Amino acid sequence: MSHTMIEWVYIGAVVSILVWIGADSWIVEKNIDEIPEDAETIKVIAQQWFWTFEHEDGTKEVGELHLKAGKAYRFEVTSKDVIHAFNVPFYTAMIDAVPGRINKVWFVPDETGEFLIQCREYCGLLHYQMRAKLIVEA
Amino acid sequence: MLGPLIMASLIPIIAPAFAQEAGDFVNRRIEIWALFYKFMVAAFVVGAAVQGTMVYISYKFREGKVKAREVTR
Numbered sequence: 001m002s003h004t005m006i007e008w009v010y011i012g013a014v015v016s017i018l019v020w021i022g023a024d025s026w027i028v029e030k031n032i033d034e035i036p037e038d039a040e041t042i043k044v045i046a047q048q049w050f051w052t053f054e055h056e057d058g059t060k061e062v063g064e065l066h067l068k069a070g071k072a073y074r075f076e077v078t079s080k081d082v083i084h085a086f087n088v089p090f091y092t093a094m095i096d097a098v099p100g101r102i103n104k105v106w107f108v109p110d111e112t113g114e115f116l117i118q119c120r121e122y123c124g125l126l127h128y129q130m131r132a133k134l135i136v137e138a
Numbered sequence: 139m140l141g142p143l144i145m146a147s148l149i150p151i152i153a154p155a156f157a158q159e160a161g162d163f164v165n166r167r168i169e170i171w172a173l174f175y176k177f178m179v180a181a182f183v184v185g186a187a188v189q190g191t192m193v194y195i196s197y198k199f200r201e202g203k204v205k206a207r208e209v210t211r
Contacts, residue, residue, distance in 0.1 A: 072163055
């Protein structure tokens, strides 16, 4: 095989794979960005160094969040002081909590149990302890 | 060779036509991890293609030089 041929095969294969993976990730991103209309809104307020959650009916929870399995939730995330990041590793949800701004993320908890909520943006001395508990009930 | 890869890139573009209806949600966890594994496959395949091409070109170059073979003897 000539060098030119090798180079074209090489370029073709690599570009095809990158196009495929690029198209696929664009579709996935589009799908997970669309928040279902019937999703229940939870306001998430971050501050050094704890989380406050406010349900649609006005009930507030601190350091714990109770959700129902199989239901869609939209999280409106903001911060009262510095930049934090709201992260639920099990449900692959993460978004920055920025003062003066409301960022949105959503997911459907499909498994019952207790899961970790953790700050993922260094926010000061006790950042590593800025955790909360997500409790998903049937 | 490019045909299947082009098809593979087009299928996900038409797939949303069959996607989410009321009460039928995208499972974010599964979607994201599936994408991650696809990225891993792509990364390893691209790595193998690059590495394979390098080895092939070096081998052909070396075989084309009689002197180089004599030196290693």
